[in-house]
Amino acid sequence: MQKGLLSVLLVLVTFSSTMEGKLDKTTEKKEKRVPQTLSRGWGDQLIWAQTYEEALFWSRSKNKPLMVIFHLEDCPHSQALKKAFAEDKDIQNLVDEEFIILNLVYETTDKHLSPDGQYVPRILFVDPSMTVRADITGRYSNRMYAYEPADMKLLLSNMQRALKLLKTEL
């Protein structure tokens, strides 16, 4: 990532935080809030698990691999990835048919879900035997589980790999 771009992103984060601050102050109590969704915009048509425990339970009982997306609402990298993820029909369809899916804005206590640190966005696969597939990585050596919007084909092939490993090993 170029330094120039990084500064722009930092400015964006600062700007959006400022905006939120303003909204907090100007939003009247009586104003209707939009209900929070479990999808948080990563795919409103998918069935989302709420917690890691719930996701592991469904993964085991349905014998489907689990995909865990760590992200933050006010992180521009997360937002860009979310848009690409939500708009990619192949990924959405494959998730719907073959995966248990969970998105989290808060880290779990399970260190296996942060093999190379806690950062966002990152995507981890877990198989129904509850093993985190640390071998399924993206293309960045310093943040092995990070994906960018341009990496949707790699993500799709990683999803297929998670399914293939599942069939071979179980």
Added chain:
Amino acid sequence: MQKGLLSVLLVLVTFSSTMEGKLDKTTEKKEKRVPQTLSRGWGDQLIWAQTYEEALFWSRSKNKPLMVIFHLEDCPHSQALKKAFAEDKDIQNLVDEEFIILNLVYETTDKHLSPDGQYVPRILFVDPSMTVRADITGRYSNRMYAYEPADMKLLLSNMQRALKLLKTEL
């Protein structure tokens, strides 16, 4: 709870399960699903935590007691309590101002959240020091953390008790 009423409720559970089965079969893939909300109908205007870890974090950092509601979507007792809870303006306002709130349809691994067993619906209070307030109970000796729709005043006074304990003890 009278036995007669229980049988009626059991029939209701069976009936609603059957209905769901039918819906599953007749719903076409292309049909739009309604996005799942974090509130699940317990108060769309409240800010809900997604996981217990997240809720504990917010409870500590905002110094507000946490209220955890365990329920199930196809449990008529849960549904009845949900309706009463969502429609009670005093409760909704007090939650909005003074509490961190979480609803779960899947148990956590923390046994402190099930002092007298895992059943639904049940409501537990946790204070910001992360202590489960097992002393704040409902009116049923066999299910100490259960509430019925008629118990909203007791629930409200328990909420006020959780706030009072907080102020006295911290």
